[in-house]
Amino acid sequence: MADSSPEGVSSAALGGKRQQFGSRFLSDPARVFHHNAWDDVEWSEEQAAAAERKVQENSSQRVCPEKQVDYEVNAHKYWNDFYKIHENGFFKDRHWLFTEFPELAPSQNQNHLKDLMLENKRNEISACRSSEDGHGLTVGEQHKCSSTLEHTAQMFSVEETVTQKLSHLEICADEFPGSSATYRILEVGCGVGNTVFPILQTNNDPGLFVYCCDFSSTAVELVQTNSEYDSSRCFAFVHDFCDEDQNYPVPGDSVDVIILIFVLSAVLPDKMQKAINRLSRLLKPGGMMLLRDYGRYDMAQLRFKKGQCLSENFYVRGDGTRVYFFTQDELDTLFTTAGLEKVQNLVDRRLQVNRGKQLIMYRVWIQCKYRKPLLSTTS
Numbered sequence: 001m002a003d004s005s006p007e008g009v010s011s012a013a014l015g016g017k018r019q020q021f022g023s024r025f026l027s028d029p030a031r032v033f034h035h036n037a038w039d040d041v042e043w044s045e046e047q048a049a050a051a052e053r054k055v056q057e058n059s060s061q062r063v064c065p066e067k068q069v070d071y072e073v074n075a076h077k078y079w080n081d082f083y084k085i086h087e088n089g090f091f092k093d094r095h096w097l098f099t100e101f102p103e104l105a106p107s108q109n110q111n112h113l114k115d116l117m118l119e120n121k122r123n124e125i126s127a128c129r130s131s132e133d134g135h136g137l138t139v140g141e142q143h144k145c146s147s148t149l150e151h152t153a154q155m156f157s158v159e160e161t162v163t164q165k166l167s168h169l170e171i172c173a174d175e176f177p178g179s180s181a182t183y184r185i186l187e188v189g190c191g192v193g194n195t196v197f198p199i200l201q202t203n204n205d206p207g208l209f210v211y212c213c214d215f216s217s218t219a220v221e222l223v224q225t226n227s228e229y230d231s232s233r234c235f236a237f238v239h240d241f242c243d244e245d246q247n248y249p250v251p252g253d254s255v256d257v258i259i260l261i262f263v264l265s266a267v268l269p270d271k272m273q274k275a276i277n278r279l280s281r282l283l284k285p286g287g288m289m290l291l292r293d294y295g296r297y298d299m300a301q302l303r304f305k306k307g308q309c310l311s312e313n314f315y316v317r318g319d320g321t322r323v324y325f326f327t328q329d330e331l332d333t334l335f336t337t338a339g340l341e342k343v344q345n346l347v348d349r350r351l352q353v354n355r356g357k358q359l360i361m362y363r364v365w366i367q368c369k370y371r372k373p374l375l376s377t378t379s
């Protein structure tokens with residue numbers, strides 16, 4: 001999958017500080033090879049039309065149903081194979097995370113986020129108090145306080161709510177990893193820890209606890225055996241976030257930040273909504289879901305050959321791993337249907353330059369931040 005690496009990382013640095021995406025513009029095309037990357041690149045109508053044609057062409061022949069089933073049923077095995085080959089040498093550490101997502105290390109960054117954390121802590125205390133006598137535990141129950149979330153609660157079946165309530169009670173009865181933490185981050189699809197380890201290095205809040213999961217046991221093992229893995233600050237576990245029968249090791253309404261980096265695109269589009277709904281329930285009111293992932297017509301999508309398309313905008317790579325290419329609206333629907341509010345949903349159109357080979361590559365990534373609404377204080 002070398003052609004579709006999500007290394008959307010420019011080495012742009014200004015005065016020793018990394019610039020946020022979207023701040024180096026190519027105004028003079030003659031200067032294209034002067035830097036490794038250019039932000040906010042405008043696509044001409046012809047370029048957009050050519051991309052659309054390319055996608056029509058490479059989608060015209062679909063993978064046969066038997067193979068499609070194999071890619072779904074054995075998805076974790078294909079990723080295990082990927083990590084057995086690449087170990088932790090493929091995806092690079094992403095220190096840009098903190099300029100894009102200051103929520104991952106709030107004390108290092110933003111004062112206004114401190115207010116949000118205080119708010120979260122207040123909510124956590126009241127949630128814990130009510131959980132002591134077994135009341136007010138489920139997201140569904142707490143949503144009664146908010147008209148927006150009421151809508152979401154209706155979408156979850158009674159059966160789902162009961163299951164959620166039971167698993168929440170079980171988790172609260174026992175100590176769970178990181179139960180005494182004051183700031184919890186969960187990374188889903190963590191791979192070998194290229195996001196988790198920079199978080200642990202950068203965020204030195206003593207109350208921080210980081211959870212990370214992946215359905216590739218090979219990847220999780222690589223995280224656990226990394227010399228930087230510290231079980232007093234981090235818990236890595238094997239978990240398929242599309243499998244509704246698998247519980248998370250944390251109660252609902254307990255996580256401050258959930259991060260999804262190039263992982264939602266790896267799952268069957270039909271399973272995305274329920275997976276996001278389940279994750280949304282884990283967030284504290286005010287908690288944030290952060291995502292960076294492939295956008296429609298990214299270079300990686302245009303490079304697929306006929307016969308690699310599984311369904312519209314969903315492809316299988318030569319190594320059996322799969323990838324979807326999103327629009328901003330699709331992601332907005334997924335998150336808002338899960339009861340979250342938009343904070344950011346932007347498309348990052350970037351021109352990457354290989355100066356050595358004199359190559360230019362048009363990348364398209366989408367970056368989102370969605371927040372779980374705070375509980376109403378009036379009820």
Ligand SMILES: C[S@@+](CC[C@H](N)C(=O)[O-])C[C@H]1O[C@@H](n2cnc3c(N)ncnc32)[C@H](O)[C@@H]1O
Binds near residue numbers: 189194214241260262
């Ligand atoms: C493109 S990699 C990104 C890895 C990591 N987020 C990073 O940025 O380095 C996609 C990851 O998602 C994981 N993954 C795919 N489907 C998953 C699922 N249903 N549940 C959990 N992890 C999944 C894969 O094993 C793989 O590690």
